[in-house]
């Protein structure tokens with residue numbers, strides 16, 4: 001396998017608001033290999049978008065602060081890059097489809113021009129004719145007839161708008177595409193079409209991808225590996241087969257899958273798990289899932305590290321898979 005395109009080590013991000021520090025991302029390690037798709041899964045508020053914004057270096061200024069960590073993308077240390085350097089890195093090395101794609105299109109500019117603007121910014125020196133041909137190519141690539149390039153976003157359906165957003169993100173053929181819930185706003189049939197198209201593009205362009213989603217069905221369809229986030233931490237990570245076969249799972253992951261262990265009939269939506277994620281302004285010292293966990297035990301008062309669940313890089317942050325969770329008399333502390 002190729003070397004890692006993206007390496008994140010011990011990333012922590014806080015948001016500094018008027019009355020609190022929000023611990024949104026806490027000591028995250030993550031990597032993406034060339035050509036690989038990593039699914040980043042977790043319920044609302046887990047820190048998925050925050051981690052993505054840190055990679056893009058687009059955290060809100062003065063509010064979102066990287067407290068620790070190193071992010072290396074295509075050999076470049078993002079954490080040290082200046083804004084000027086980032087302007088070149090965004091688009092060329094990494095590009096992001098934002099969580100609310102419908103608002104990322106400018107309603108007053110034709111879709112063709114919006115694609116052309118990205119190309120002009122990153123491929124300086126190209127003639128007008130060359131840019132125009134690249135726009136046609138990109139529209140064809142995402143399955144929209146190029147003759148519609150002079151139309152405005154409102155003239156396209158939701159699924160088509162999403163394809164255009166993808167075309168814009170891919171226009172400069174980035175090495176890494178971060179797609180933040182790219183299909184959530186779409187109905188199921190269109191969702192499948194867009195995912196199929198993204199898979200196809202990934203194969204053709206060799207793009208690596210981080211796919212952020214709540215939807216385990218989407219993960220099964222698209223990802224090579226999965227990282228599951230909870231309260232700002234990766235609580236489980238592994239190959240898609242290992243995560244889906246369910247032989248060893250974090251109790252939170254088990255909750256996500258509900259009682260359906262089969263990859264073919266995996267739940268499309270996360271089953272609700274009783275209780276709430278801890279307040280990111282005051283996280284517990286021990287395991288963040290403790291309050292909701294059906295398998296909690298005495299040792300969970302201490303934060304578990306990621307334990308190797310078996311070979312192939314499958315790791316689980318739970319004392320069930322490491323240390324000794326038994327009490328002095330040998331019984332399990334449940």
Ligand SMILES: Nc1ncnc2c1ncn2[C@@H]1O[C@H](COP(=O)(O)OP(=O)(O)OP(=O)(O)O)[C@@H](O)[C@H]1O
Nearest residue numbers: 015017022024043044045046047048049050060280
């Ligand atoms: N600009 C901000 N200022 C303060 N807190 C923020 C800001 N953006 C996000 N947060 C907080 O950081 C935490 C992580 O948010 P984030 O958007 O990364 O979650 P997420 O996993 O992407 O959730 P979702 O699935 O709902 O998109 C949440 O508690 C959120 O309220």
Ligand SMILES: [Mg+2]
Nearest residue numbers: 048049050099
């Ligand atoms: Mg988000």
